Amino acid sequence: MKIRLLLVDDHQVVRSGLRMLLSNESDVEIVGEAGTAHDAMDAVDSLLPDVVLMDIGLPDLSGIDATRAIKSAHPEVAVVALTIHEDEEYFFKMLEAGAGGYVPKRAAPEELLTAIRAAAAGEVYLYPSLAKLLVKDYLIQEHSSEAGKVLDGLTEREQEVLRYLAEGVANDGIAEALVISVKTVARHRENIMQKLRLHSRSELVRYAIRKGIIKP
Amino acid sequence: MKIRLLLVDDHQVVRSGLRMLLSNESDVEIVGEAGTAHDAMDAVDSLLPDVVLMDIGLPDLSGIDATRAIKSAHPEVAVVALTIHEDEEYFFKMLEAGAGGYVPKRAAPEELLTAIRAAAAGEVYLYPSLAKLLVKDYLIQEHSSEAGKVLDGLTEREQEVLRYLAEGVANDGIAEALVISVKTVARHRENIMQKLRLHSRSELVRYAIRKGIIKP
DNA sequence: GCTTGCATGGGGTGTCGCCCCCACGTCAAA
DNA sequence: TTTGACGTGGGGGCGACACCCCATGCAAGC
Structure with a gap:
């Protein structure tokens, strides 16, 4: 043929x-x-x-x-x-x-x-x-979507919380997942936002996507 | 050689x-x-x-x-x-x-x-x-980042509001930018979220990035 | 031994997000 | 002409969020 x-x-x-x-x-x-x-x-x-x-x-x-x-x-x-x-x-x-x-x-x-x-x-x-x-x-x-790992001086626990925050999970949902109090989640979130100089969950989501922590 | x-x-x-x-x-x-x-x-x-x-x-x-x-x-x-x-x-x-x-x-x-x-x-x-x-x-x-344009039946005004929402601007900031009331902004946001079946600003940000409305 | 950092909590306050209700003017389509 | 979609605006409610205050326990490092 x-x-x-x-x-x-x-x-x-x-x-x-x-x-x-x-x-x-x-x-x-x-x-x-x-x-x-x-x-x-x-x-x-x-x-x-x-x-x-x-x-x-x-x-x-x-x-x-x-x-x-x-x-x-x-x-x-x-x-x-x-x-x-x-x-x-x-x-x-x-x-x-x-x-x-x-x-x-x-x-x-x-x-x-x-x-x-x-x-x-x-x-x-x-x-x-x-x-x-x-x-x-x-x-x-590829490299733009890995390359993270260090994450600008966030502690391990903060990075963990960040992953949930980035996905849009509410504080109480994160608290449940990590088996800690809602207050502690909020505390971590405050520290994260201060360290990264972010001011809202929306900015946090974009930051996480840029860093490849979550997929868009 | x-x-x-x-x-x-x-x-x-x-x-x-x-x-x-x-x-x-x-x-x-x-x-x-x-x-x-x-x-x-x-x-x-x-x-x-x-x-x-x-x-x-x-x-x-x-x-x-x-x-x-x-x-x-x-x-x-x-x-x-x-x-x-x-x-x-x-x-x-x-x-x-x-x-x-x-x-x-x-x-x-x-x-x-x-x-x-x-x-x-x-x-x-x-x-x-x-x-x-x-x-x-x-x-x-490529296609995950372009392919937008139509935007799933959103009206022009809604798309405009969506761009601000995606960038993490608060309701009153959007109201100021578009010279409308905060309530109207909220109204548009509600309609947008309903049409796109989203349930939070975080999901909205990720949606906007997927559609290429904003850059991460 | 004392400081420092980290993770864990509690309280309070005000703003904002999210979800209902309603109304009115306009413009186009039926 | 009437209907419907769209954009505009408002009221009320509840819970979540953002930003402060504070304290405790525990480990590492000076």
Whole structure:
């Protein structure tokens, strides 16, 4: 079963080049071409290809918007971005639009083929320079949500109370959970708010979320 | 300038196979081999390779721990995971340990070479089936923080009040800001909480952060 | 031995949050 | 035209919260 491919690029020569390049592959069949975003969307509607090779710089709509539209109407159609852009912004936007691959035009032909095959299988191929950006983003997300532990000089008991406060539990609920009096809970809360220079439960909740003590 | 490579795998045959496979490449030079995590760390210390090809299943320490140790001592040495494991857990842990690539053993030889070259250049190669997992994770992070706009049937005025409530402003402060009475603010708050099925300011703050109305 | 910090309590006071009740003007939809 | 949603405003009540005061016991450290 061949992979049915739609080429989208506003330059005729680029499409022809891709056609030359890909027509030698036994598992790929080019079923259509489009030079604008609207043509691409129409072509997807009528041809239902397995994979769309999508340029970003198109004359009418951007390839990002086109991808969003295609994925919205046909979630089963995979879209691989093939573009000269290697900046962070386009890359992340394309991912959010639902792209199943991102390959810069300077990539080797085999990499493009790998991306097409991966996309057809429902997987994702990312070019190494861009995968690096995504991993970086992932690590930032991770580290911003741990990194706590110290908690600005709060005692153990205060940290314990803080976890309950952050979740919005009332004083008497915390007292029950920790088997201490409501007054003591209030006392701890006062100390916590003084140490952290906070002035309401709301600020406390935001503080706890920033510190990763609780999930939003 | 050749890429200086260290092979780490507990099976002699696998190392020999990789040596066969890679020795034909003109830009790769295998400078050493190791069968255990400790041998690998010693070898990195003495040889300072550009790239380490790291198995995960090692007899003494896991390749993940070994990677963490290597990146901690020599951040400039790139580590590419080459393993039979394709589960989410190992993959994410390896990323956190600082791996600059992740390739399952079933991958094609060219993909391994792409990964080695990408890692040597400070980039990241991820095998498509795993890149998919990372993108999925990324999209979850994103969508949990945007996706707002509609706000579950709140009226304009209610949304306005919600923004203040979320920031922890007290009723009279909101009343002053919006030039309405405290009672009206309270009225709006009640309606908001009823519509969103929330029961305290704390829950309201967390809701607002999830919806991206305010930053944590 | 004495201070210091921590956790534990009690009392008081005033504000605020949360939940009912009500009313009126406006504007759009039925 | 009438109905309904929306924004506005008010009254009353109860409990929780925020901010003070105070004291006790216990461990660590000077």
